[in-house]
Amino acid sequence: MLFLLLACAGSPDPDGTEPTTDTATSDSGDSDSGISDSGTSDSAAPEDTAPYLDDDAINEPGLSPDEQLRAVEKALSLLAGADPLMPFDLYVAAMDSADDACPAFQDEATWFDSCTADSGVTYDGYAQHVRYIDLEDSGNLYHQYDAIIADAVFTVGDSADSAEVVLRTDNSYYADFTDSGGARYQQTLLDGEFGWTDPTADTGWLGLAPRLSLDQQAANLDELFFVYINGAITGLDDAMTGGVQAVVAEYLYFVSPGLDADCTDEPGGALSVLVDDDWYLVVFHGPDVETMAGSGACDGCGDVWFEGTLQGTTCPDFTDFTDWEVRPW
Numbered sequence: 244m245l246f247l248l249l250a251c252a253g254s255p256d257p258d259g260t261e262p263t264t265d266t267a268t269s270d271s272g273d274s275d276s277g278i279s280d281s282g283t284s285d286s287a288a289p290e291d292t293a294p295y296l297d298d299d300a301i302n303e304p305g306l307s308p309d310e311q312l313r314a315v316e317k318a319l320s321l322l323a324g325a326d327p328l329m330p331f332d333l334y335v336a337a338m339d340s341a342d343d344a345c346p347a348f349q350d351e352a353t354w355f356d357s358c359t360a361d362s363g364v365t366y367d368g369y370a371q372h373v374r375y376i377d378l379e380d381s382g383n384l385y386h387q388y389d390a391i392i393a394d395a396v397f398t399v400g401d402s403a404d405s406a407e408v409v410l411r412t413d414n415s416y417y418a419d420f421t422d423s424g425g426a427r428y429q430q431t432l433l434d435g436e437f438g439w440t441d442p443t444a445d446t447g448w449l450g451l452a453p454r455l456s457l458d459q460q461a462a463n464l465d466e467l468f469f470v471y472i473n474g475a476i477t478g479l480d481d482a483m484t485g486g487v488q489a490v491v492a493e494y495l496y497f498v499s500p501g502l503d504a505d506c507t508d509e510p511g512g513a514l515s516v517l518v519d520d521d522w523y524l525v526v527f528h529g530p531d532v533e534t535m536a537g538s539g540a541c542d543g544c545g546d547v548w549f550e551g552t553l554q555g556t557t558c559p560d561f562t563d564f565t566d567w568e569v570r571p572w
Contacts, residue, residue, distance in 0.1 A: 368395030506541035
């Protein structure tokens with residue numbers, strides 16, 4: 244179901260070939276939230292009708308400031324918890340149960356079939372996947388590289404205790420490499436539908452069966468770090484996520500102290516969180532991903548906007564992203 248094709252910025256494909264599909268990432272959540280980058284509503288009432296608007300009809304946020312903080316921290320936790328390696332490792336594990344006849348491979352990396360292997364695993368759909376370990380290419384050492392395209396379902400068992408893996412993606416990849424200068428990078432794209440049900444296993448974020456269009460990059464530049472996230476996690480069951488239905492990261496950029504940035508106490512970019520069908524937009528004041536310049540107070544807090552109206556500030560815990568000894572190394 245998944246096929247990862249590397250389209251890393253500034254990093255060539257390890258095999259020297261160009262990806263065969265377009266990378267599809269979500270640049271922002273504006274189309275979902277109806278809120279512009281400036282934090283104001285994208286649409287305004289025409290001047291000739293404005294005097295007739297009923298102020299009492301203006302919606303008030305359904306979440307209190309404390310509830311807004313909890314929703315923002317949950318959204319950050321969901322982004323941090325989307326381990327990009329899980330779908331690839333799960334695919335490899337599923338293919339370890341294949342046999343010579345099932346699924347039927349078209350070439351070394353591609354199969355298309357609907358069958359049950361001798362192991363009892365059912366393969367339905369198609370997938371194309373490559374994995375390289377410790378590959379040297381163009382001066383880079385790829386510690387691991389995965390790329391996958393897939394529309395596949397893997398099933399084990401036919402009872403209530405059966406396990407199922409769903410991988411649907413036109414282009415997802417994972418690359419962990421060190422360049423010729425000794426800097427280490429991790430670049431990933433997860434774009435598609437991913438799911439894993441298994442009553443006997445810890446299914447992690449795949450147990451939420453989300454839809455992702457998420458670009459993540461991180462770097463270790465001689466013990467100076469950054470993490471960048473852009474894209475969305477949607478299709479969430481709010482009963483499993485503390486009320487959060489969707490998360491949109493807009494150029495979230497975390498940097499460690501020591502890098503040439505105006506602010507390291509909070510990220511740059513913005514975060515939109517959908518709760519009870521209402522969008523809350525949090526605009527942070529940390530470094531811009533291109534200029535490293537901050538914007539406004541660098542106090543670890545973001546401005547909360549609801550339907551174009553500033554609600555105040557919220558000060559979430561960023562530890563999931565700024566524990567530099569752990570993530571993502």
